[in-house]
Amino acid sequence: MEQTTVQGQSNLVREVLEKGICVRCGACVGICPYFQYHDGKVVVSDWCQTSTWRCVQVCPRLPYDRASLYDYFYHVNDCTDAIGPHRQVVAARSGDKLVRSAAQYGGVVTALVIFAMEEGLVNSAVLTDRGGDLAPKGVLCSDREAVLGCAGSRYSASAALSELNLAIQAGNDRLAFIGLPCQMEALGRLSLSEPDGQERAGHVELKIGLFCTWALDYRALRSYLKTKGIVEIPKKYDIPPPPSEVFIVETNNGRMEFPLSEVREIVQPGCSVCEDMTAEFADISVGTLEGDKQWNTVIVRTDKGMELFEKALRAGVLEQKEIPSSNLEHLKEAASNKRKRALRARGEESNE
């Protein structure tokens, strides 16, 4: 990949914000007063004049050398596996029915975060809240109830890394971060950034990634729902696996279905250039298990992830089963397709 020299806030604004490809990961927010996140958008509030630009070094939407992250985290130069470097892929679910009922699918993320906290592996975790009148945002959770309050999928970005930045600045240590593939990329880039990236990333003890095909622009989603007569805050969103092609919104007044083709119109444009579906730079990545709403697909990637996952199984916090080979094939195909679409959108040759 050709490296583009991008210097300074103004270039970040020109190359990302003005091109409309910001994915609201929040990596540039919370480290200075110049970038802010509010109601689903990352904005520039003032012009900065410094010469370090940590914002530029972490943005996952600026061109960067992905191989350097493979090298740093997995000591490989490249990865030909569509779902990224990993130790194992299994189906899993929370052993706790309560957790499962709060969660979108099998409750693995919620269960793992609570377990990591209770085991003392992490002190607290940055997750994404449910949102309300405003878009979802990051929230620092340090107990079971708070984590449970964040269960479920949002289908829109939350810039939760801004909350992580603030938590680190406030002196929090041994943190878990739960986020989308773009956020895991940004966290990965943080480890390689100057002058204090490695130190700041060192405060993150556990990274749990969420599968993501795209996220919706929250402000556009709110307007879309308004045109459909939904003004109250939805309780839950869902996109059942193909071929259903619907977007489901559950509110206190019931359940409504909308054509996915309409909803795709309000996907964040920045998602179209994202090549990562399975959060390749997380310790553990979690997503849906096609065809079985009670379970998750879990990709364990790192030693740290493996250790936690096995410990959780032993403690009965998680249950696992083998993932059907057809599911794994579908997953790889979907991940590969996302990568191909992204490379095409970026005008780059596909490696495959």
Place this chain on the structure above:
Amino acid sequence: MNRISQKKGGTRMLLQANEAIARGALEAGVIFAAGYPGNPSSEIIETLAKASRDLPIYVEWSVNEKVALEAATGASFAGCRAICSMKQNGVNVVSDFLTNLSLSGTKGGLVLVSCDDPGGISSTNEEDARAFAPLSDIPLLEPSSPQEALDMARWAFDLSETINNIVMIRSVSRLSHSRSDVQVKDLPDFDVQPYFDTKVSFHTFPIVAKHQARHEKLRMAEELFENSPFNFYRGPSRPELLVIGSGCAVDYAIDAIEIMSLWERVGVLKLGTTWPLPRKLLLENLQKSESILFVEDVDPFIETNVKALAAEAARQVGVKTFHGRGSGDFPLCGELGPSHLLEFFGNYFDLDWKDQEFRNKMGSLTKGKIPPREFGFCPGCPHRGSFYAIKTALAWDDRDGFVSGDIGCYTMGIWPTGFNQVKSVHAMGSGSGIACGYGKLEGFGFDQPVITVCGDSTFFHATIPALVNARFNNADILLVVLDNSATAMTGFQPHPGTGKTAMGQPTQPVDIAALCESMGLEVHVGDPYEMKETARRLYDLMQKQGPRVMVLRRKCALVQGREGGFPYDMHVDQSLCVGEECGCGRYCTRIFRCPGLIWDKEKKKAMIDQVICVGCGICAEICPQGAIKKEAKG
């Protein structure tokens, strides 16, 4: 006892020209005074308000200039002498009434004083309000010294009663705010009995006949002006150059002639009665020289009219060469100063004038010694917090929103002190009126959010009709009332919301929020010091439609400073401050810009200027490192 109220005359007092106008009005027996504050006019009403403690007169700050003149006119119709003062912009506000009033005529002596601000030193415009005299066909007097200001003010009421019409006095900043020794006369007994004689009426019908009568009144005034002591000639009988002028400018000409020893070559016709022009006096003097120089602020008012006169009387006065603003010898805009005169005479008579040399020397002596100062809100000013919140909310919204501004200290929102958020400023109340326009463009695809701001005094003055319009037409406007409980910019005069009158009497305050609610508007009240909360509220309001109001209430910092001060001692923990580095980039001194925050050049860290900082504490919230610390004052 206030010296302005001193009954006995025959003594001398050191008076500012505005005070002299007030004293002159009192010597004329004025019992009713009304006005709206505005630089450089405010001291006239303030002086009379002080005198009201000792004398049986009534003084008010009115809600706006038009109402002020209307109220004063009520007193005139009831046979009382009344005065009304304002700045040049105020005359625009009264003009609709004025052009009708001058048709109906007046009874008790009625005088309108306009104090103009050449150069717009403390105004949103530069304007020569003298234009309203010919427009309204009313006599115009222009003093050029505090003594003349007093004498003219006293005589203007006699003139008004002689011709039964309103008389205009026009001062300028330099005169209004200069002081000199003034001879005062006795005050009368103020024993007037107001009575409206129902046998007469005041209206404009039949219009043409009244218009004709108005011109007849002007002709009477012109006759009186021919022999007025306010006009005089000084100089040789056949000067090489005749200066004709008024106000301060003519004083500058006299000074320059003095300095350059030109009294044998230059003559000066100083005019104090400038509309209608004293035709005979002018024709007589025009014959003295072939070269005429006009000196006046701001527009070529005398110049244009005398040129017309000279053209009509060309056979009598001969062919002239004219110099002045209109002829390009002086700039057409800006205040005329002594330097202009020195330079003109120097060039005209080929003399070595020292002024430029002096200015060069002054520049080199002061270079680097005068700290740069920009327009800025005071430390502790609630407007800084308000604009910070507005800036934040508009940035969050990210649809290229902006502020439609208005008149007050917060006009400075056009500059960095208000984060350059204000994109238009015109007349009192216009911010909201203009916002009504933006607020109806949505149907054409306009989706930039607009916040309009006005101060509390401006709200009462002229914003209310715009707000009613927004309600009536359901315009999408978001008005932020920057309520600092004072007409701060002009010197803390009371207004309808303050609960006190010009004479210091308690009155039922008009509640801005309640008034807006009564119009059926969505109204919120917030604290400009709570910047984050205010920004959140503004953001939410920006997502809504229809007319909405947010009142941001916090006392003017100068008032607060006098009434108990501020709660915090501030300091910067320089070990936490990262200064120019990534993560800050001098955010407090470069962006927030409170004058209480300064840059420690040696340590490259921020610090508090303990002399300037008042201790409002709001900067602690904006420091990204939490290095700005506030502690409760001990």
